[in-house]
Amino acid sequence: xxxxxxxxxxxxxxxxxxxxxxxxxxxxxxxxxxxxxxxxxxxxxxxxxxxxxxxxxxxxxxxxxxxxxxxxxxxxxxxxxxxxxxxxxxxxxxxxxxxxxxxxxxxxxxxxxxxxxxxxxxxxxxxxxxxxxxxxxxxxxxxxxxxxxxxxxxxxxxxxxxxxxxxxxxxxxxxxxxxxxxxxxxxxxxxxxxxxxxxxxxxxxxxxxxxxxxxxxxxxxxxxxxxxxxxxxxxxxxxxxxxxxxxxxxxxxxxxxxxxxxxxxxxxxxxxxxxxxxxxxxxxxxxxxxxxxxxxxxxxxxxxxxxxxxxxxxxxxxxxxxxxxxxxxxxxxxxxxxxxxxxxxxxxxxxxxxxxxxxxxxxxxxxxxxxxxxxxxxxxxxxxxxxxxxxxxxxxxxxxxxxxxxxxxxxx
Amino acid sequence: xxxxxxxxxxxxxxxxxxxxxxxxxxxxxxxxxxxxxxxxxxxxxxxxxxxxxxxxxxxxxxxxxxxxxxxxxxxxxxxxxxxxxxxxxxxxxxxxxxxxxxxxxxxxxxxxxxxxxxxxxxxxxxxxxxxxxxxxxxxxxxxxxxxxxxxxxxxxxxxxxxxxxxxxxxxxxxxxxxxxxxxxxxxxxxxxxxxxxxxxxxxxxxxxxxxxxxxxxxxxxxxxxxxxxxxxxxxxxxxxxxxxxxxxxxxxxxxxxxxxxxxxxxxxxxxxxxxxxxxxxxxxxxxxxxxxxxxxxxxxxxxxxxxxxxxxxxxxxxxxxxxxxxxxxxxxxxxxxxxxxxxxxxxxxxxxxxxxxxxxxxxxxxxxxxxxxxxxxxxxxxxxxxxxxxxxxxxxxxxxxxxxxxxxxxxx
Numbered sequence: 001x002x003x004x005x006x007x008x009x010x011x012x013x014x015x016x017x018x019x020x021x022x023x024x025x026x027x028x029x030x031x032x033x034x035x036x037x038x039x040x041x042x043x044x045x046x047x048x049x050x051x052x053x054x055x056x057x058x059x060x061x062x063x064x065x066x067x068x069x070x071x072x073x074x075x076x077x078x079x080x081x082x083x084x085x086x087x088x089x090x091x092x093x094x095x096x097x098x099x100x101x102x103x104x105x106x107x108x109x110x111x112x113x114x115x116x117x118x119x120x121x122x123x124x125x126x127x128x129x130x131x132x133x134x135x136x137x138x139x140x141x142x143x144x145x146x147x148x149x150x151x152x153x154x155x156x157x158x159x160x161x162x163x164x165x166x167x168x169x170x171x172x173x174x175x176x177x178x179x180x181x182x183x184x185x186x187x188x189x190x191x192x193x194x195x196x197x198x199x200x201x202x203x204x205x206x207x208x209x210x211x212x213x214x215x216x217x218x219x220x221x222x223x224x225x226x227x228x229x230x231x232x233x234x235x236x237x238x239x240x241x242x243x244x245x246x247x248x249x250x251x252x253x254x255x256x257x258x259x260x261x262x263x264x265x266x267x268x269x270x271x272x273x274x275x276x277x278x279x280x281x282x283x284x285x286x287x288x289x290x291x292x293x294x295x296x297x298x299x300x301x302x303x304x305x306x307x308x309x310x311x312x313x314x315x316x317x318x319x320x321x322x323x324x325x326x327x328x329x330x331x332x333x334x335x336x337x338x339x340x341x342x343x344x345x346x347x348x349x350x351x352x353x354x355x356x357x358x359x360x361x362x363x364x365x366x367x368x369x370x371x372x373x374x375x376x377x378x379x380x381x382x383x384x385x386x387x388x389x390x391x392x393x394x395x396x397x398x399x400x401x402x403x404x405x406x407x408x409x410x411x412x
Numbered sequence: 413x414x415x416x417x418x419x420x421x422x423x424x425x426x427x428x429x430x431x432x433x434x435x436x437x438x439x440x441x442x443x444x445x446x447x448x449x450x451x452x453x454x455x456x457x458x459x460x461x462x463x464x465x466x467x468x469x470x471x472x473x474x475x476x477x478x479x480x481x482x483x484x485x486x487x488x489x490x491x492x493x494x495x496x497x498x499x500x501x502x503x504x505x506x507x508x509x510x511x512x513x514x515x516x517x518x519x520x521x522x523x524x525x526x527x528x529x530x531x532x533x534x535x536x537x538x539x540x541x542x543x544x545x546x547x548x549x550x551x552x553x554x555x556x557x558x559x560x561x562x563x564x565x566x567x568x569x570x571x572x573x574x575x576x577x578x579x580x581x582x583x584x585x586x587x588x589x590x591x592x593x594x595x596x597x598x599x600x601x602x603x604x605x606x607x608x609x610x611x612x613x614x615x616x617x618x619x620x621x622x623x624x625x626x627x628x629x630x631x632x633x634x635x636x637x638x639x640x641x642x643x644x645x646x647x648x649x650x651x652x653x654x655x656x657x658x659x660x661x662x663x664x665x666x667x668x669x670x671x672x673x674x675x676x677x678x679x680x681x682x683x684x685x686x687x688x689x690x691x692x693x694x695x696x697x698x699x700x701x702x703x704x705x706x707x708x709x710x711x712x713x714x715x716x717x718x719x720x721x722x723x724x725x726x727x728x729x730x731x732x733x734x735x736x737x738x739x740x741x742x743x744x745x746x747x748x749x750x751x752x753x754x755x756x757x758x759x760x761x762x763x764x765x766x767x768x769x770x771x772x773x774x775x776x777x778x779x780x781x782x783x784x785x786x787x788x789x790x791x792x793x794x795x796x797x798x799x800x801x802x803x804x805x806x807x808x809x810x811x812x813x814x815x816x817x818x819x820x821x822x823x824x
Contacts, residue, residue, distance in 0.1 A: 028551045028693075038618065039550055120548065126694045128540060128548045136532065136540045138451055139440045139714030206450065264700065267679045281440075281707045282538045288676065289697035296694050302551030 008037055011309050012047035014064030014089075016057070016080055017071040021094060021121075022049070024298035025068065032302070040309040061087055066308055068301060069093040078102055085109045085117065092304040094121030094297050100195035100211040103202055116308050121300035123196045124149055124273040127289040131307070132277065133203040140279040142204045144244035146408075149196040151271035151291025152187035153219050153239040155179045157256075158269040161227050161236065167220055179271050189218035193241045193254045201243035201252045204277070209243075209252055215326060216254035226335060226405060229374045230258050232363055233333070235407065236266050244328075251325040258333055258407040331360070331379045331407040334389065337400040340371040344397045348373065351395070355388035356380060370399055376407055420449055423721050424459035426476030426501075428469070428492055429483040433506060433533075434461070436710035437480065444714070452721040473499055478720055480713060481505040490514055497521045497529065504716040506533030506709050512607035512623040515614055528720050533712035535608045536561055536685040539701040543719070544689065545615040552691040554616045556656035558820075561608040563683035563703025564599035565631050565651040567591045569668075570681040573639050573648065579632060591683050601630035605653045605666040613655035613664045616689070621655075621664055627738060628666035638747060638817060641786045642670055644775055647745070647819065648678050656740075663737040670745055670819040743772070743791045743819040746801065749812040752783040756809045760785065763807070767800035768792060782811055788819055 013029065015022060029036075029044050036044050048060035050071075057080055061067065067084040069091060071077040077098055081091050086109060093099070099106065099122055110117040120130045124147070133142070148154050152174060159170040171188065174180035186192045194216035201209040219239050230237055235258035243252045259266040264286040268274040274288035290296050338344045345364065352359060358378040365372045377385065389402045425441065427434060441448075441456050448456050460472035462483075469492055473479065479496040481503060483489040489510055493503050498521060505511070511518065511534055522529040532542045536559070545554070560566050564586055571582040583600065586592035598604045606628035613621040631651050642649055647670035655664045671678040676698040680686040686700030702708050750756045757776065764771060770790040777784045789797065801814045 032551045032553075035618070036550055039546065126548060126552075127697060128544050128699075131543060131548060132540050134451065135719045136538060136543060136712065136715035138448055138718040139444045140538075140711050141444075206447070262681075264679075267676075269674075282711050283702045283708075285539060285699065285701035287540075287697065287699045290695045299549065299551050299694050303548040306550040307547045 008041055008043045010045050011040070011042040012045050012063055012065045013305060014048050014050075014060040014067045014084075015046055016050045016060075016067060016069045016077070018049050018051040019070065020294035021297045021301070022070040024294045025070065025301050028298055028302050036306055036309070039306060042309050044305070044309070061089065064089055066090040066092065066305060068305065069095060070301070071095070073097060074101065081106065082109050085113045085115050088113055088115060090116040090118070090308045092118045092121075092301055092308060094119065094292075094301055096122040096192070096195045096199060100198040103199070103210070104208050118304035118308055119199070120304050121292070121297040123199055124275060124287075125290055125292040125296035126300045126303070127273050127275060127287045128303075129200065129275045129277075129287055130203060131303075132285065132287065133200065137277065137279065137282070137285075140281050142245070142277060142279050144242065144278040145197075145200050145204050145275060146265060146278070147193075147197065147200060147241040147273070147275040148238050148265055148268050149200075149241050149273055149275065149291075150187055150190075150193040150239060151273055152180045152184060153190075153193070154268065154273070154291070155271040156188070157219060157222070157237050157239065160222065160224060161231075164224050164227070166224055167222055188220055190216035190239065190254045193239060197241035197243055197252050197254055200241070200275070201250060204243055205245060205250055207250060209250070214252045214254065217256065219256050221403070222256060222405070226333070226403070229335065229363060230333065233258075233361060233374075233376055234261060235259065235333070236261065237405070238265060238268070240265070240408065246325055246328060249323040249325045251328045253328070256405050258405060260408070263408060327381060327383045329379045330382050330385070332377045332385050333405045333407050334375045334377065335403040336373040336375075336392065336398065338371050338373055339397040339399060340366045340369055341397060344371070345373065347395060347397065348392055351391050352377070352388050355384045355391070357385055357388045420453055420455045422457050423452070423454040424457050424475055424477045425717060426460050426462075426472040426479045426496075427458055428462045428472075428479060428481045428489070430461050430463040431482065432706035433709045433713070434482040436706045437482065437713050440710050440714050448718055448721070451718060454721050456717070456721070473501065476501055478502040478504065478717060480717065481507060482713070483507070484509070486510060486513065493518065494521050497525045497527050500525055500527060502528040502530070502720045504530045504713055504720060506531065506704075506713055508534040508604070508607045508611060512610040515611070515622070516620050530716035530720055531611070532716050533704070533709040535611055536687060536699075537702055537704040537708035538712045538715070539685050539687060539699045540715075541612065541687045541689075541699055542615060543715075544697065544699065545612065549689065549691065549694070549697075552693050554657070554689060554691050556654065556690040557609075557612050557616050557687060558677060558690070559605075559609065559612060559653040559685070559687040560650050560677055560680050561612075561653050561685055561687065561703075562599055562602075562605040562651060563685055564592045564596060565602075565605070566680065566685070566703070567683040568600070569631060569634070569649050569651065572634065572636060573643075576636055576639070578636055579634055600632055602628035602651065602666045605651060609653035609655055609664050609666055612653070612687070613662060616655055617657060617662055619662060621662070626664045626666065629668065631668050633815070634668060634817070635815075638745070638815070641747065641775060642745065645670075645745070645773060645786075645788055646673060647671065648673065649817070650677060650680070652677070652820065658737055658740060661735040661737045663740045665740070668817050670817060672820070675820060739793060739795045741791045742794050742797070744789045744797055745817045745819050746787045746789065747815040748785040748787075748804065748810065750783050750785055751809040751811060752778045752781055753809060756783070757785065759807060759809065760804055763803050764789070764800050767796045767803070769797055769800050
């Protein structure tokens, strides 16, 4: 059979968007056409490119077997993606805003049209977390996903720790090196990571999770001082996304968190992304790699295109319904600036105890009239800890508002 | 359309082998049938099980859409797998011996029959390296794969470092905990890792690589002393598999190697597996998780079954031909027991220099009449280093044969 092969049939790709990622994607298709032909038996071919100033969506759609959406943002991307799926075309996108805010509508449209909607590039660049949650772990009940899914903040925190500099200094360096945008708010305030965690929670638990249901905090408030005390306590700081099953509910959140040194995410430095998936049956899988840059995202998008070239339409997973929790259990690092006078530690400890917050370790440091009191607590319901710190903030010896950061413990 | 769904069509799985992994697989299929139905639209069903004492292969084959082979070893597994593919059935296997020794025949049969041959469970348990090399990175030119692909040896080396015990002591502990078999030769001598690296090399480079072409060494010769000097030099020891492109050739090998602390594999401890894939376009991806245990391998096998349930037959990748190199460039840790007399260091350094081996760091320790000389070299062609150590072993002040271990450098 293999002696008289004809030219392989073509697989036509319509490309929407021709920015950094779009241009890199087009170049990769040309460069790797031979290898893709060997894997899939089909010849990939760009059948049209839509840019801001040229190209016609309807003409591209009519020609294409699959649409790659790299425009970004909600509209017109959303309209194009829905129309393409309703016309029976598979869609590959790297658009996290779209998926985290309109996931229900998009997945329903894919299901009705029996087409594939793939989006590895939307979460952690070429780190294959979507693929692993959807296929490799189809036979595992997932308990928790922990992720460093924003490279900008991971770079900033790494530099703050390494060079003992402030957030502003590290941000300026990230901007200089191209790891942060001129307006870094979406990254440093945690909203980008929250969108990605909404997508991961949907995949891990088969539940519809919207960006609005994800609690998020950023890293602007982190000081070199926090880093220094953490070092003394043997901890390292990350902006951590968490999606976890708690009883019959889910919690999805993003906040800075200290990790003990043996945690699989503790050693992930610089602009890298990493995700740990925990399941009782398999313990845990960790995947790490460069966060979203042009070539990485383009590679992830092409990986999705190749996967879609193999199968025909497969209906996406149906959703289950799980309530989303807002109050969960965490351990905390608590940083207090207090007057250096007798009885302050006892006073603070009393308030904590009254709210059921138990202290694991304490570092106290006096500096003439003022002292710094740093504590790490055992795990406690966050609402209780917040009530305790609210009360502590009103104590007479307090010299500044209490500061706190969550701590991920070795055994939860 | 979704309002009047009928019972989904069945997808029948024939299971060959019912040991630890086979039994765990059967249980997972039953447990996760609902989720698999949601993902694939098909109802998975075991249509027959072949054990040593019961079941009929022909009857199972006639019923099955897909055959899962978990018998292990070469025959009768090979005959069954070939016959199943020739009969048009997809095959999922976790059999590394079969794939590393008869890969050409198996992949050719899959290609001719246009069926899928999937084998995630054969390499690193549920760590998704096969899937990533075949699909995610279809659009990336892979330069190198580094892997810790044997959990037994990684556990032993971790315990030697942690408890400062000997190989024999750590092996006994691994056996007690079920991480090593009664006859541990395949694991501790590196043959198991070599089989897995042959499979990974085939995937990464699309080249036919046979187990016989993989050079391998094990870890029996590693001493607590080596570990101690390595600690002083800031290095950690792993049994490392490497498959790399060197010009227009390949090198595939397994040997103990020291890693600098920042290497993504350096923090992988205990019975875990991990693989780093390097490509210029994407820098690197690292994946880690538990090595092959019953539930992990069964989960990986089921992940493959789910992937195969989505598409129809896809022809496997055609092979390219790349020569396999045996002599490559490495840095080395060199451990010498010498008489403690003037001029020994000069003598050794002279021999090294004569063979083009350049020294990066030296630790010397005297103990009455004898001294230990430990060096780390810069990267050099291995044949040169071997010639140098052969000459050093004949030097008069030498008190024991030279010992050496490769060192993976930060920048190669």
